Amino acid sequence: MNVLAFFTATVQTTRGLWRIGQTILGIIFRHPIAGTSIIPILSDGRIVLIRRRDDGLWALPGGMVDWGEDIPSTVRRELMEETGLELTKIRRLVGVYSSPDRDPRIHSICVVVEAEVEGKMEVQDALEVIEIQAFAPSSIPQEPMSHDHYRQLQDYLNGLTTLA
Template identity: 55%
Template sequence: MSTSIVSRGLRPIRTLLRLLLRRPVVGTSIVPLLPDGRIVLIRRRDTYRWALPGGIVDWGEDLATAAARELTEETGLTLTAIDRLVGVYSSAERDPRFHSICVALSAQATGKMQTYDPDEVVGVQAFLVEELPLEQLDHDHTQQLKDYLAGKIVLA
C-alpha cells in the first residue's frame, strides 16, 4: 500500500480528532455566600492567589451538580441553593492553561470550611464584601466578582 493512500486514510481521523479535542473546556465558578453574607474564596496551590471555587464539568454532569461538587471538594461547604447566573466567560485568554468557558453562579452555602485536596487548595477563607482581595484574584475572577457585586448577568 502506498504512503499516499495511508495518509489519505488518516486525514478524516485527524480531522475528527481536531474537531473533538480542540474545543474549549467547560467549567463553573461559584460565588459562595454564607448565611452571614460573607463570600468564600480559596487560595490556589499552583499560583497561591485567591480564587472563586470551581472547576471543570465532568462528563455526564450538569452545571448545578458540578458547582455543588466543586464547592464541596474545594471548601468543604454544601451548596444549599443556586441564587443566579452571574455570567458566562469565554475569552480565550481568561485561563492561562487552556481555553475554557466558565459559567459563574452565585449560591448559598453552609457547613464547616476545610480543604480536602491540599494538592489543589491551600486555604479557604470567608470575606466581608469590603474585605475581598479583588485585585489579588486568579484568572478572571476579579471581573466575575465585580459583575456579581454589580448585580450584572454577563456574556463575555
C-alpha cells in the same frame, strides 16, 4: 498508611490524571472545556474564597464539568471538594465567561453562579487549595486574583449578568 489515606491519595491521583486528560483532549480537539466558578455566600453574607496552590492567588471555587455531569452537579461537587461546604441553593446566574485567554492553561468557558452555602469551611483537596477564607463583600482581596475571578466578583457585586 491506613486504608482511608490510601483511598484518598488514589482518588486525588485519579482526579489529577483526569484533569490532565481533559486538558489534552481540549488541545487535540481544539474545543473549549466547560467549567464553573462559584460565588459561595454564607448565611452572614460573607463570600468564601480559596487560595490556589498552583499560583498562590485568591480565587473562586470551581472547576471543570465532568463527563455526564450538569452544571448544578458540578457546582455541588466542586464546592464540596474545594471548601467542604454544602450547596443549599443556586441563587442566580452571574455570567458566562468565554474569552480564550481567561484561563492560562486552556480555553475554557466558565459558567459563574451565586450560591447559598452552609457547613464548616475545610480544605478537602490540599493538592489544589492551600487556604479558605470568608470575606465581607467590602473586603474582597484586590487584584491580582486567579484567572478572571476578580472580574467575575466585580460583575457579581455590581449586580450584572455578564456574557463575555
